[in-house]
Amino acid sequence: xxxxxxRLRRTAKLARLGATAGWGVLAARRGxxxxxxxxxxxxxxxMLTTLGGMKGAxxxxxxxxxxxxxxxxxxxxxxxxxxxxxxxxAAPPSDPGLIAAVVEEQYGAPADRxxxxxDPEPFAVASIGQVHRARLHAGEEVxxxxxxxxxxxxxxxxxxxxxxxxGLARIANPxxxxxxxxxxxxxxxxxxxDYQQEAQFQQAFVDRYAGHPNVxxxxxxxDLCRPRVLVTGYAAGRRFGEMLATASRADRxxxxxxxxxxxxxxxxxxxxxxxxxxxxxxxxxxxGTVVFLDYGCTKTxxxxxxxxxxxxxxxxxxxxxxxxxxxxxxxGILPEGADVDIATVLRWFRLxxxxxxxxxxxxxxxxxxxxxxxxxxxxxxxxQEALARLAMPADYLLLNRITFGVNSxxxxxxxxxxxxxxxxxxxxxxxxxxxxGEEEARWLTASPHAA
Numbered sequence: 001x002x003x004x005x006x007r008l009r010r011t012a013k014l015a016r017l018g019a020t021a022g023w024g025v026l027a028a029r030r031g032x033x034x035x036x037x038x039x040x041x042x043x044x045x046x047m048l049t050t051l052g053g054m055k056g057a058x059x060x061x062x063x064x065x066x067x068x069x070x071x072x073x074x075x076x077x078x079x080x081x082x083x084x085x086x087x088x089x090a091a092p093p094s095d096p097g098l099i100a101a102v103v104e105e106q107y108g109a110p111a112d113r114x115x116x117x118x119d120p121e122p123f124a125v126a127s128i129g130q131v132h133r134a135r136l137h138a139g140e141e142v143x144x145x146x147x148x149x150x151x152x153x154x155x156x157x158x159x160x161x162x163x164x165x166x167g168l169a170r171i172a173n174p175x176x177x178x179x180x181x182x183x184x185x186x187x188x189x190x191x192x193x194d195y196q197q198e199a200q201f202q203q204a205f206v207d208r209y210a211g212h213p214n215v216x217x218x219x220x221x222x223d224l225c226r227p228r229v230l231v232t233g234y235a236a237g238r239r240f241g242e243m244l245a246t247a248s249r250a251d252r253x254x255x256x257x258x259x260x261x262x263x264x265x266x267x268x269x270x271x272x273x274x275x276x277x278x279x280x281x282x283x284x285x286x287x288g289t290v291v292f293l294d295y296g297c298t299k300t301x302x303x304x305x306x307x308x309x310x311x312x313x314x315x316x317x318x319x320x321x322x323x324x325x326x327x328x329x330x331x332g333i334l335p336e337g338a339d340v341d342i343a344t345v346l347r348w349f350r351l352x353x354x355x356x357x358x359x360x361x362x363x364x365x366x367x368x369x370x371x372x373x374x375x376x377x378x379x380x381x382x383x384q385e386a387l388a389r390l391a392m393p394a395d396y397l398l399l400n401r402i403t404f405g406v407n408s409x410x411x412x413x414x415x416x417x418x419x420x421x422x423x424x425x426x427x428x429x430x431x432x433x434x435x436x437g438e439e440e441a442r443w444l445t446a447s448p449h450a451a
Contacts, residue, residue, distance in 0.1 A: 044083040059127035106226040141234040192296035201298035237283030256415025271301040277405040332393040344386040369411035
């Protein structure tokens with residue numbers, strides 16, 4: 001067995017973490033302001049250390065918890081986020097000898113023969129694999145993502161522990177509904193184990209965004225990809241946190257619009273989207289472009305599903321409850337025979353699309369992300385009874401998740417734009433609404449994939 005450990009050991013680690021977190025949060029609630037904040041910070045640090053070291057679904061839960069507010073108090077919630085965000089970009093690496101063994105098993109030769117140069121020290125570590133720089137014999141600089149040894153077994157063990165993992169969120173915020181969190185991890189983690197499928201997904205984006213003026217998708221070297229090894233072109237750039245610390249307001253507006261256009265333009269123009277928009281999956285080279293990484297969780301949409309989604313969004317934008325109800329039923333979101341207060345459902349959808357509602361400049365803010373998360377996850381929310389009566393067909397599950405992920409991401413960037421006009425352009429194939437839209441329009445005239 002690898003250094004990731006068996007199910008019993010992983011279960012024991014989670015049990016110890018649960019006990020530590022439980023006592024820590026209890027002490028925090030009994031303390032005064034400064035003491036309470038310190039206790040919460042200690043709980044967050046314990047979660048970072050344990051979940052990061054376990055990798056697999058355990059680390060994935062930690063990554064996802066970094067997106068949500070684990071306490072109603074912004075300062076306390078920030079104490080969790082500031083630590084758990086470290087799981088987006090880095091975690092304890094696997095032993096170099098074990099990684100070397102994975103590479104040799106996949107290729108039948110050691111890394112220093114497969115590649116002209118191999119860096120045994122990873123420069124990024126994630127929940128499923130870690131990334132090494134290398135150079136091909138033909139001279140290309142590449143990155144090589146190698147699965148952690150024993151990760152498949154660890155994921156299997158963690159899937160049996162998802163309720164315990166979700167309980168960590170309940171400890172910090174008893175009002176949080178962990179069901180969506182559990183469902184997302186279960187859906188996402190299995191897909192991310194298949195690196196050859198990820199290579200095909202990434203190629204789909206390479207093809208669709210070839211020559212794009214603002215979006216960069218690294219090339220895939222298919223002849224070197226294996227079930228547990230993915231080889232793509234190297235791209236340089238600042239990580240998300242570095243960009244936030246150094247970018248001007250104009251830069252953040254630009255990057256926010258590029259991210260927004262990539263997410264929703266992929267859906268409405270190409271019927272495909274990458275459903276894992278966390279900060280570790282972006283690079284900012286400094287030339288005005290954004291590099292989009294990691295395609296392990298990708299979804300393609302049939303034309304009919306896209307048309308149904310358009311109908312829902314149009315009704316929400318128009319504040320039209322009479323149009324929203326048949327649109328939701330047509331999409332399968334509102335089951336036949338379900339008795340629901342459609343006005344309440346419309347208010348929730350308006351909240352979910354708030355920055356896009358008015359045909360005027362709007363700013364994504366942390367306060368907005370907190371309000372949306374509370375409205376969706378707090379059982380005391382006015383929306384809970386109506387939301388409980390809705391269904392989420394398979395076609396829309398990942399879309400729902402990416403919407404919340406993008407909201408959280410943009411809330412940290414705080415970009416300002418007329419999101420209503422940009423969404424109208426993307427959804428309706430309308431004329432360009434911004435200078436970036438004009439650049440895209442010129443590029444689209446040469447794209448064979450726009451549909």
